[in-house]
Amino acid sequence: MLELLYPLRTYLIVSGVEHPNVMTADWVIPLSFEPKLLGVSIGQKRYTNSLIKEFGEFVVSVPTIELLKEVWIAGSLSGAREDKLSKLGLTLVRSRKVRVPSIRECQANLECRVIKEVEVGDHTFFVGEIVDVSYGDAFRGGKADLSYRFIMHASFGKNFTTNSDEIFSP
């Protein structure tokens, strides 16, 4: 049933401070304009879940299609069981307001402080206030510029796609 909402945009979630972790997440949503809130639903058994609960902060990083291999690795290995970061061609850099780092190669990094945690079935829904934003190497202006090729997960599994660059106006 949930696959009927797919294809969905895919993002990277950074969590942890001394030993940060990066995971892939399709389940990310804007929530509120004022204050600026977003939400992310993370499996209760995921390492990222415990890191967000421990530090109360996370970063949503926006990858473009060039990072597909990294997105796949970040989504299929567990940072709790192995040194995932050493397998990823990603550079963690200091964030502006939160202790959790950002990713240099992404288009943008949204820095979030958790203001609510809601247990929803087998996942935890973290509500984050966006306290700052930085832009990464893939940023070249134009936030709603459809020439960006963002990553979309086709469904559960190993197939991905991207957004079109066509513009339709009703």
Add this chain to the structure above:
Amino acid sequence: MLELLYPLRTYLIVSGVEHPNVMTADWVIPLSFEPKLLGVSIGQKRYTNSLIKEFGEFVVSVPTIELLKEVWIAGSLSGAREDKLSKLGLTLVRSRKVRVPSIRECQANLECRVIKEVEVGDHTFFVGEIVDVSYGDAFRGGKADLSYRFIMHASFGKNFTTNSDEIFSP
């Protein structure tokens, strides 16, 4: 800041029972596999917000690009102030398990019962359990078939796009 998460998939939300309403929503997210949950964030001043609170049910309908005009009308008129349904070329049909109707022209309809309401800034986040699904006229098999051209909102405003049909495997 929130526009950095765009482009995002666009869906239709049906609410209400005797006098149903249809609105457009980009802010929809899968939440849990077991039970099967999804969430939708609806502005507190929206008519749909009060209808979901009143009846405790809603339907997420999945439109394809052919319904772009309807999606725009559903997102820009208020069902509280005018007879929005008469301006929409959409056919409401009986749902399988919930009293809120489904939309015949969509690809699929996910029928939800609210199990949690969370106030998040200027919106309410409704957590719905998916109790049944029906398929509409636009369904032709293949849930993760990228030949579907689903609607994506380019950003806030009147520009829309769709998903690519390219398949990338990492």
